[in-house]
Amino acid sequence: MAEDLIIVGAGGFGRETVDVVEAINAAAAVPSWHLCGLVDDALTARNAERLRARGLRHLGSLEDLLARESRPRYVVGIGSPSVRRRIAERLDAAGFSATTLIHPQATLGSEVTVGAGSVICAGARLTTNIQIGRHVHVNPNATVGHDTTLANFVSLNPSSSISGDCVIEDGVLVGVGAVVLNQLTVGRDAVVGAAACVVRQVAGGSVVKGVPAR
Ligand SMILES: CC(C)(COP(=O)(O)OP(=O)(O)OC[C@H]1O[C@@H](n2cnc3c(N)ncnc32)[C@H](O)[C@@H]1OP(=O)(O)O)[C@@H](O)C(=O)NCCC(=O)NCCS
The missing domain is CATH 3.40.50.20 (Rossmann fold)
Structure with missing residues:
Protein backbone atom coordinates (compact mmCIF):
# COMPACT_ATOMS: atom_id res chain seq x y z
CA MET A 1 0.00 0.00 0.00
CA ALA A 94 8.57 15.53 17.03
CA GLY A 95 8.78 11.91 15.85
CA PHE A 96 8.46 12.36 12.08
CA SER A 97 10.77 10.38 9.84
CA ALA A 98 12.18 11.55 6.55
CA THR A 99 12.26 9.44 3.43
CA THR A 100 14.63 9.31 0.49
CA LEU A 101 13.41 10.10 -3.04
CA ILE A 102 15.42 9.09 -6.09
CA HIS A 103 14.07 9.92 -9.54
CA PRO A 104 14.07 6.84 -11.80
CA GLN A 105 16.01 8.82 -14.39
CA ALA A 106 18.91 9.52 -12.04
CA THR A 107 21.78 7.06 -12.24
CA LEU A 108 23.55 5.80 -9.17
CA GLY A 109 26.61 3.60 -9.60
CA SER A 110 28.06 0.98 -7.30
CA GLU A 111 28.49 1.55 -3.57
CA VAL A 112 26.43 4.70 -3.39
CA THR A 113 24.59 5.31 -0.12
CA VAL A 114 21.91 7.97 0.27
CA GLY A 115 20.65 9.20 3.65
CA ALA A 116 17.08 9.83 4.75
CA GLY A 117 15.47 13.02 3.51
CA SER A 118 17.66 13.28 0.44
CA VAL A 119 16.15 14.05 -2.97
CA ILE A 120 17.95 13.04 -6.15
CA CYS A 121 16.44 14.60 -9.27
CA ALA A 122 16.19 13.49 -12.89
CA GLY A 123 19.43 13.47 -14.82
CA ALA A 124 21.66 13.42 -11.74
CA ARG A 125 24.67 11.16 -12.28
CA LEU A 126 26.50 9.67 -9.33
CA THR A 127 29.29 7.25 -10.09
CA THR A 128 30.98 4.90 -7.61
CA ASN A 129 31.68 4.80 -3.89
CA ILE A 130 29.78 7.94 -2.92
CA GLN A 131 28.32 8.68 0.50
CA ILE A 132 25.39 11.05 0.60
CA GLY A 133 24.17 12.22 3.98
CA ARG A 134 20.74 13.21 5.22
CA HIS A 135 18.58 15.88 3.54
CA VAL A 136 20.91 16.38 0.60
CA HIS A 137 19.44 17.83 -2.61
CA VAL A 138 20.98 16.76 -5.88
CA ASN A 139 19.26 18.89 -8.52
CA PRO A 140 18.71 17.98 -12.18
CA ASN A 141 21.84 17.07 -14.13
CA ALA A 142 24.24 17.52 -11.22
CA THR A 143 27.13 15.04 -11.26
CA VAL A 144 29.14 13.54 -8.42
CA GLY A 145 32.38 11.69 -9.07
CA HIS A 146 33.95 8.64 -7.47
CA ASP A 147 34.88 8.38 -3.79
CA THR A 148 33.19 11.64 -2.83
CA THR A 149 31.23 12.45 0.31
CA LEU A 150 28.34 14.87 0.46
CA ALA A 151 27.58 15.43 4.14
CA ASN A 152 24.17 16.33 5.58
CA PHE A 153 22.07 19.23 4.22
CA VAL A 154 24.20 19.79 1.14
CA SER A 155 22.51 21.33 -1.94
CA LEU A 156 23.94 20.69 -5.38
CA ASN A 157 22.12 23.06 -7.70
CA PRO A 158 21.37 22.10 -11.31
CA SER A 159 24.27 21.04 -13.53
CA SER A 160 26.89 21.47 -10.84
CA SER A 161 29.76 18.99 -10.92
CA ILE A 162 31.62 17.59 -7.95
CA SER A 163 34.75 15.72 -9.05
CA GLY A 164 36.22 12.58 -7.50
CA ASP A 165 37.67 12.30 -3.99
CA CYS A 166 35.95 15.45 -2.70
CA VAL A 167 34.43 16.14 0.69
CA ILE A 168 31.51 18.52 0.68
CA GLU A 169 30.78 19.24 4.32
CA ASP A 170 27.46 19.85 6.10
CA GLY A 171 25.23 22.62 4.82
CA VAL A 172 27.23 23.53 1.72
CA LEU A 173 25.37 25.03 -1.25
CA VAL A 174 26.99 24.57 -4.66
CA GLY A 175 25.45 27.01 -7.17
CA VAL A 176 24.04 26.19 -10.55
CA GLY A 177 26.69 25.10 -13.05
CA ALA A 178 29.59 25.30 -10.56
CA VAL A 179 32.51 22.86 -10.64
CA VAL A 180 34.59 21.52 -7.74
CA LEU A 181 37.85 19.97 -8.89
CA ASN A 182 39.03 16.63 -7.53
CA GLN A 183 40.44 15.96 -4.04
CA LEU A 184 39.08 19.19 -2.56
CA THR A 185 37.10 19.90 0.60
CA VAL A 186 34.38 22.53 0.74
CA GLY A 187 33.97 23.45 4.41
CA ARG A 188 30.78 23.44 6.45
CA ASP A 189 28.08 25.96 5.43
CA ALA A 190 30.17 27.43 2.60
CA VAL A 191 28.51 28.69 -0.59
CA VAL A 192 30.01 28.13 -4.02
CA GLY A 193 28.61 30.71 -6.45
CA ALA A 194 26.89 29.84 -9.69
CA ALA A 195 29.32 28.87 -12.49
CA ALA A 196 32.35 29.01 -10.18
CA CYS A 197 35.32 26.69 -10.57
CA VAL A 198 36.72 25.64 -7.19
CA VAL A 199 40.45 24.89 -7.51
CA ARG A 200 41.53 24.91 -3.83
CA GLN A 201 40.08 24.07 -0.41
CA VAL A 202 37.14 26.27 0.60
CA ALA A 203 36.98 27.40 4.23
CA GLY A 204 33.83 26.70 6.20
CA GLY A 205 31.29 29.53 6.18
CA SER A 206 32.87 31.32 3.24
CA VAL A 207 31.32 32.41 -0.07
CA VAL A 208 33.45 31.82 -3.16
CA LYS A 209 32.69 32.71 -6.75
CA GLY A 210 34.27 33.10 -10.16
CA VAL A 211 36.92 31.18 -12.10
CA PRO A 212 39.08 30.32 -10.28
CA ALA A 213 36.76 30.63 -7.27
CA ARG A 214 37.91 33.06 -4.53
C1 LIG B 1 27.76 33.92 -5.25
C2 LIG B 1 26.46 34.27 -4.60
C3 LIG B 1 26.21 33.36 -3.39
C4 LIG B 1 26.62 35.72 -4.11
O1 LIG B 1 25.45 36.17 -3.53
P1 LIG B 1 25.43 37.60 -2.81
O2 LIG B 1 26.39 37.60 -1.68
O3 LIG B 1 24.01 37.92 -2.50
O4 LIG B 1 26.05 38.54 -3.89
P2 LIG B 1 25.43 39.76 -4.70
O5 LIG B 1 24.30 39.31 -5.56
O6 LIG B 1 25.21 40.88 -3.75
O7 LIG B 1 26.64 40.12 -5.67
C5 LIG B 1 27.88 40.59 -5.16
C6 LIG B 1 28.84 40.72 -6.32
O8 LIG B 1 29.18 39.41 -6.79
C7 LIG B 1 28.85 39.28 -8.17
N1 LIG B 1 28.35 37.90 -8.32
C8 LIG B 1 27.21 37.37 -7.82
N2 LIG B 1 27.13 36.08 -8.11
C9 LIG B 1 28.22 35.78 -8.84
C10 LIG B 1 28.69 34.59 -9.44
N3 LIG B 1 27.99 33.43 -9.32
N4 LIG B 1 29.84 34.61 -10.10
C11 LIG B 1 30.56 35.77 -10.22
N5 LIG B 1 30.16 36.94 -9.66
C12 LIG B 1 29.01 36.94 -8.98
C13 LIG B 1 27.80 40.36 -8.42
O9 LIG B 1 27.77 40.72 -9.77
C14 LIG B 1 28.28 41.45 -7.52
O10 LIG B 1 29.37 42.07 -8.13
P3 LIG B 1 29.67 43.64 -7.92
O11 LIG B 1 29.93 43.79 -6.45
O12 LIG B 1 30.87 43.89 -8.77
O13 LIG B 1 28.43 44.33 -8.36
C15 LIG B 1 25.24 34.14 -5.52
O14 LIG B 1 25.20 35.16 -6.50
C16 LIG B 1 25.18 32.79 -6.24
O15 LIG B 1 25.82 32.55 -7.28
N6 LIG B 1 24.38 31.88 -5.68
C17 LIG B 1 24.05 30.61 -6.29
C18 LIG B 1 22.63 30.73 -6.80
C19 LIG B 1 22.11 29.54 -7.58
O16 LIG B 1 22.72 28.48 -7.71
N7 LIG B 1 20.89 29.73 -8.07
C20 LIG B 1 20.22 28.69 -8.78
C21 LIG B 1 19.12 28.12 -7.94
S1 LIG B 1 18.49 26.66 -8.66
Whole structure:
Protein backbone atom coordinates (compact mmCIF):
# COMPACT_ATOMS: atom_id res chain seq x y z
CA MET A 1 0.00 0.00 0.00
CA ALA A 2 1.21 3.52 -0.79
CA GLU A 3 2.65 5.31 2.22
CA ASP A 4 1.54 8.83 3.16
CA LEU A 5 4.07 11.52 2.31
CA ILE A 6 4.23 15.26 2.95
CA ILE A 7 6.55 17.71 1.26
CA VAL A 8 7.58 20.79 3.26
CA GLY A 9 7.90 23.80 0.96
CA ALA A 10 5.64 24.64 -1.97
CA GLY A 11 8.18 26.80 -3.83
CA GLY A 12 10.17 25.76 -6.86
CA PHE A 13 12.07 22.84 -5.39
CA GLY A 14 9.05 21.64 -3.41
CA ARG A 15 7.06 21.30 -6.61
CA GLU A 16 10.04 19.75 -8.42
CA THR A 17 10.05 17.22 -5.60
CA VAL A 18 6.42 16.46 -6.46
CA ASP A 19 7.68 15.57 -9.95
CA VAL A 20 10.16 13.13 -8.39
CA VAL A 21 7.38 11.51 -6.37
CA GLU A 22 5.13 11.24 -9.43
CA ALA A 23 7.94 9.72 -11.50
CA ILE A 24 8.72 7.15 -8.77
CA ASN A 25 5.04 6.20 -8.63
CA ALA A 26 4.74 6.02 -12.42
CA ALA A 27 7.76 3.72 -12.68
CA ALA A 28 6.53 1.27 -10.04
CA ALA A 29 4.02 -1.54 -10.57
CA VAL A 30 2.21 -0.26 -7.48
CA PRO A 31 2.58 3.42 -6.43
CA SER A 32 4.95 3.78 -3.48
CA TRP A 33 3.65 7.13 -2.26
CA HIS A 34 0.39 8.81 -1.49
CA LEU A 35 1.24 12.51 -1.53
CA CYS A 36 -1.04 14.08 1.08
CA GLY A 37 0.04 17.58 0.12
CA LEU A 38 2.55 20.33 0.80
CA VAL A 39 3.21 22.36 3.91
CA ASP A 40 4.32 25.96 3.57
CA ASP A 41 4.43 28.69 6.22
CA ALA A 42 4.38 31.53 3.72
CA LEU A 43 2.51 30.31 0.69
CA THR A 44 2.41 33.05 -1.92
CA ALA A 45 -0.70 33.66 -4.02
CA ARG A 46 1.26 32.53 -7.08
CA ASN A 47 2.33 29.28 -5.52
CA ALA A 48 -1.18 28.69 -4.17
CA GLU A 49 -2.44 29.00 -7.74
CA ARG A 50 0.33 26.67 -8.98
CA LEU A 51 -0.72 24.05 -6.42
CA ARG A 52 -4.37 24.42 -7.39
CA ALA A 53 -3.53 24.04 -11.09
CA ARG A 54 -1.81 20.72 -10.33
CA GLY A 55 -4.51 19.49 -7.98
CA LEU A 56 -2.10 19.57 -5.01
CA ARG A 57 -3.24 20.37 -1.47
CA HIS A 58 -1.74 23.01 0.79
CA LEU A 59 -1.83 21.48 4.26
CA GLY A 60 -1.08 24.65 6.20
CA SER A 61 2.00 25.62 8.14
CA LEU A 62 4.78 23.64 9.80
CA GLU A 63 2.96 24.20 13.11
CA ASP A 64 -0.16 22.63 11.60
CA LEU A 65 1.92 19.62 10.56
CA LEU A 66 3.47 19.34 14.03
CA ALA A 67 0.01 19.49 15.60
CA ARG A 68 -1.21 16.46 13.62
CA GLU A 69 -1.68 13.16 15.40
CA SER A 70 -0.44 11.16 12.44
CA ARG A 71 3.22 11.02 11.51
CA PRO A 72 3.44 10.70 7.70
CA ARG A 73 6.87 10.43 6.09
CA TYR A 74 8.32 13.73 4.89
CA VAL A 75 10.95 15.44 2.80
CA VAL A 76 11.89 19.12 2.93
CA GLY A 77 11.67 20.59 -0.56
CA ILE A 78 13.45 23.86 0.29
CA GLY A 79 16.74 24.73 -1.39
CA SER A 80 18.36 26.62 1.51
CA PRO A 81 20.50 24.20 3.55
CA SER A 82 20.06 26.18 6.79
CA VAL A 83 16.27 26.39 6.50
CA ARG A 84 16.14 22.70 5.61
CA ARG A 85 18.25 21.79 8.65
CA ARG A 86 16.05 23.82 11.00
CA ILE A 87 12.83 22.25 9.72
CA ALA A 88 14.18 18.70 9.66
CA GLU A 89 15.46 19.00 13.22
CA ARG A 90 12.03 20.12 14.44
CA LEU A 91 10.20 17.36 12.59
CA ASP A 92 12.61 14.64 13.69
CA ALA A 93 12.37 15.81 17.32
CA ALA A 94 8.57 15.53 17.03
CA GLY A 95 8.78 11.91 15.85
CA PHE A 96 8.46 12.36 12.08
CA SER A 97 10.77 10.38 9.84
CA ALA A 98 12.18 11.55 6.55
CA THR A 99 12.26 9.44 3.43
CA THR A 100 14.63 9.31 0.49
CA LEU A 101 13.41 10.10 -3.04
CA ILE A 102 15.42 9.09 -6.09
CA HIS A 103 14.07 9.92 -9.54
CA PRO A 104 14.07 6.84 -11.80
CA GLN A 105 16.01 8.82 -14.39
CA ALA A 106 18.91 9.52 -12.04
CA THR A 107 21.78 7.06 -12.24
CA LEU A 108 23.55 5.80 -9.17
CA GLY A 109 26.61 3.60 -9.60
CA SER A 110 28.06 0.98 -7.30
CA GLU A 111 28.49 1.55 -3.57
CA VAL A 112 26.43 4.70 -3.39
CA THR A 113 24.59 5.31 -0.12
CA VAL A 114 21.91 7.97 0.27
CA GLY A 115 20.65 9.20 3.65
CA ALA A 116 17.08 9.83 4.75
CA GLY A 117 15.47 13.02 3.51
CA SER A 118 17.66 13.28 0.44
CA VAL A 119 16.15 14.05 -2.97
CA ILE A 120 17.95 13.04 -6.15
CA CYS A 121 16.44 14.60 -9.27
CA ALA A 122 16.19 13.49 -12.89
CA GLY A 123 19.43 13.47 -14.82
CA ALA A 124 21.66 13.42 -11.74
CA ARG A 125 24.67 11.16 -12.28
CA LEU A 126 26.50 9.67 -9.33
CA THR A 127 29.29 7.25 -10.09
CA THR A 128 30.98 4.90 -7.61
CA ASN A 129 31.68 4.80 -3.89
CA ILE A 130 29.78 7.94 -2.92
CA GLN A 131 28.32 8.68 0.50
CA ILE A 132 25.39 11.05 0.60
CA GLY A 133 24.17 12.22 3.98
CA ARG A 134 20.74 13.21 5.22
CA HIS A 135 18.58 15.88 3.54
CA VAL A 136 20.91 16.38 0.60
CA HIS A 137 19.44 17.83 -2.61
CA VAL A 138 20.98 16.76 -5.88
CA ASN A 139 19.26 18.89 -8.52
CA PRO A 140 18.71 17.98 -12.18
CA ASN A 141 21.84 17.07 -14.13
CA ALA A 142 24.24 17.52 -11.22
CA THR A 143 27.13 15.04 -11.26
CA VAL A 144 29.14 13.54 -8.42
CA GLY A 145 32.38 11.69 -9.07
CA HIS A 146 33.95 8.64 -7.47
CA ASP A 147 34.88 8.38 -3.79
CA THR A 148 33.19 11.64 -2.83
CA THR A 149 31.23 12.45 0.31
CA LEU A 150 28.34 14.87 0.46
CA ALA A 151 27.58 15.43 4.14
CA ASN A 152 24.17 16.33 5.58
CA PHE A 153 22.07 19.23 4.22
CA VAL A 154 24.20 19.79 1.14
CA SER A 155 22.51 21.33 -1.94
CA LEU A 156 23.94 20.69 -5.38
CA ASN A 157 22.12 23.06 -7.70
CA PRO A 158 21.37 22.10 -11.31
CA SER A 159 24.27 21.04 -13.53
CA SER A 160 26.89 21.47 -10.84
CA SER A 161 29.76 18.99 -10.92
CA ILE A 162 31.62 17.59 -7.95
CA SER A 163 34.75 15.72 -9.05
CA GLY A 164 36.22 12.58 -7.50
CA ASP A 165 37.67 12.30 -3.99
CA CYS A 166 35.95 15.45 -2.70
CA VAL A 167 34.43 16.14 0.69
CA ILE A 168 31.51 18.52 0.68
CA GLU A 169 30.78 19.24 4.32
CA ASP A 170 27.46 19.85 6.10
CA GLY A 171 25.23 22.62 4.82
CA VAL A 172 27.23 23.53 1.72
CA LEU A 173 25.37 25.03 -1.25
CA VAL A 174 26.99 24.57 -4.66
CA GLY A 175 25.45 27.01 -7.17
CA VAL A 176 24.04 26.19 -10.55
CA GLY A 177 26.69 25.10 -13.05
CA ALA A 178 29.59 25.30 -10.56
CA VAL A 179 32.51 22.86 -10.64
CA VAL A 180 34.59 21.52 -7.74
CA LEU A 181 37.85 19.97 -8.89
CA ASN A 182 39.03 16.63 -7.53
CA GLN A 183 40.44 15.96 -4.04
CA LEU A 184 39.08 19.19 -2.56
CA THR A 185 37.10 19.90 0.60
CA VAL A 186 34.38 22.53 0.74
CA GLY A 187 33.97 23.45 4.41
CA ARG A 188 30.78 23.44 6.45
CA ASP A 189 28.08 25.96 5.43
CA ALA A 190 30.17 27.43 2.60
CA VAL A 191 28.51 28.69 -0.59
CA VAL A 192 30.01 28.13 -4.02
CA GLY A 193 28.61 30.71 -6.45
CA ALA A 194 26.89 29.84 -9.69
CA ALA A 195 29.32 28.87 -12.49
CA ALA A 196 32.35 29.01 -10.18
CA CYS A 197 35.32 26.69 -10.57
CA VAL A 198 36.72 25.64 -7.19
CA VAL A 199 40.45 24.89 -7.51
CA ARG A 200 41.53 24.91 -3.83
CA GLN A 201 40.08 24.07 -0.41
CA VAL A 202 37.14 26.27 0.60
CA ALA A 203 36.98 27.40 4.23
CA GLY A 204 33.83 26.70 6.20
CA GLY A 205 31.29 29.53 6.18
CA SER A 206 32.87 31.32 3.24
CA VAL A 207 31.32 32.41 -0.07
CA VAL A 208 33.45 31.82 -3.16
CA LYS A 209 32.69 32.71 -6.75
CA GLY A 210 34.27 33.10 -10.16
CA VAL A 211 36.92 31.18 -12.10
CA PRO A 212 39.08 30.32 -10.28
CA ALA A 213 36.76 30.63 -7.27
CA ARG A 214 37.91 33.06 -4.53
C1 LIG B 1 27.76 33.92 -5.25
C2 LIG B 1 26.46 34.27 -4.60
C3 LIG B 1 26.21 33.36 -3.39
C4 LIG B 1 26.62 35.72 -4.11
O1 LIG B 1 25.45 36.17 -3.53
P1 LIG B 1 25.43 37.60 -2.81
O2 LIG B 1 26.39 37.60 -1.68
O3 LIG B 1 24.01 37.92 -2.50
O4 LIG B 1 26.05 38.54 -3.89
P2 LIG B 1 25.43 39.76 -4.70
O5 LIG B 1 24.30 39.31 -5.56
O6 LIG B 1 25.21 40.88 -3.75
O7 LIG B 1 26.64 40.12 -5.67
C5 LIG B 1 27.88 40.59 -5.16
C6 LIG B 1 28.84 40.72 -6.32
O8 LIG B 1 29.18 39.41 -6.79
C7 LIG B 1 28.85 39.28 -8.17
N1 LIG B 1 28.35 37.90 -8.32
C8 LIG B 1 27.21 37.37 -7.82
N2 LIG B 1 27.13 36.08 -8.11
C9 LIG B 1 28.22 35.78 -8.84
C10 LIG B 1 28.69 34.59 -9.44
N3 LIG B 1 27.99 33.43 -9.32
N4 LIG B 1 29.84 34.61 -10.10
C11 LIG B 1 30.56 35.77 -10.22
N5 LIG B 1 30.16 36.94 -9.66
C12 LIG B 1 29.01 36.94 -8.98
C13 LIG B 1 27.80 40.36 -8.42
O9 LIG B 1 27.77 40.72 -9.77
C14 LIG B 1 28.28 41.45 -7.52
O10 LIG B 1 29.37 42.07 -8.13
P3 LIG B 1 29.67 43.64 -7.92
O11 LIG B 1 29.93 43.79 -6.45
O12 LIG B 1 30.87 43.89 -8.77
O13 LIG B 1 28.43 44.33 -8.36
C15 LIG B 1 25.24 34.14 -5.52
O14 LIG B 1 25.20 35.16 -6.50
C16 LIG B 1 25.18 32.79 -6.24
O15 LIG B 1 25.82 32.55 -7.28
N6 LIG B 1 24.38 31.88 -5.68
C17 LIG B 1 24.05 30.61 -6.29
C18 LIG B 1 22.63 30.73 -6.80
C19 LIG B 1 22.11 29.54 -7.58
O16 LIG B 1 22.72 28.48 -7.71
N7 LIG B 1 20.89 29.73 -8.07
C20 LIG B 1 20.22 28.69 -8.78
C21 LIG B 1 19.12 28.12 -7.94
S1 LIG B 1 18.49 26.66 -8.66
